Amino acid sequence: MKKIQWRKWNRLIHRDLGYLCAGLTVVYAVSGLAVNHVRDWNPNYKTTESSFNVGPVTAEDPRSADTVEEILRAGGLGSTYRDTFRRDENTLDIFLDEGRVTVDLPSGEASVEFIQDRRVLQEMNQLHLNQPRGLWTYMADLYAVALLLLAITGLFVIKGKKGITGRGAWLTTVGVLIPLIFLWVYR
Numbered sequence: 001m002k003k004i005q006w007r008k009w010n011r012l013i014h015r016d017l018g019y020l021c022a023g024l025t026v027v028y029a030v031s032g033l034a035v036n037h038v039r040d041w042n043p044n045y046k047t048t049e050s051s052f053n054v055g056p057v058t059a060e061d062p063r064s065a066d067t068v069e070e071i072l073r074a075g076g077l078g079s080t081y082r083d084t085f086r087r088d089e090n091t092l093d094i095f096l097d098e099g100r101v102t103v104d105l106p107s108g109e110a111s112v113e114f115i116q117d118r119r120v121l122q123e124m125n126q127l128h129l130n131q132p133r134g135l136w137t138y139m140a141d142l143y144a145v146a147l148l149l150l151a152i153t154g155l156f157v158i159k160g161k162k163g164i165t166g167r168g169a170w171l172t173t174v175g176v177l178i179p180l181i182f183l184w185v186y187r
Helices: 006-036 065-074 121-128 135-155 167-186
Strands: 045-053 083-088 091-096 099-104 109-117
Touching: 006 121, 006 135, 065 091, 065 099
Parallel strands: none
Antiparallel strands: 045 109, 083 091, 091 099, 099 109
């Protein structure tokens, strides 16, 4: 009976799983970096701002179609809009397809905010956060299991003083301690 060469199988599993997981790892890593810094920037949308002045808006009903279209034309924004909202007696919001115009009615100062999707990165974030649900949930679960297997098989790829019985043991211990220390510090 032939002896099972578990180290050979361990290396094969580790190598092939690594290749299978490479693309997903890039998606999760890029998205992870993006969503980790959500307080610094919006990883899903790019916002651009500008301003213009239309002069004091004295119309009796600043939400009327004529007044709103006049404001938009003054800002070079065409005349189409989705809706308006009067936040208070001095402020009018005009909602566009891809943004918003906020007008200070007494002064006529208008600020424009356009929002654009960050293509590719937005889709990566949706996958990372499991927004598609359904079949993607099972794919993400398989990926998590594959990462677990990669971690376990990776422990046994190298033997000797550089492997899990030597330096590898210390590095593995540090890898386990890092999240535990952060959990302890933040609690």
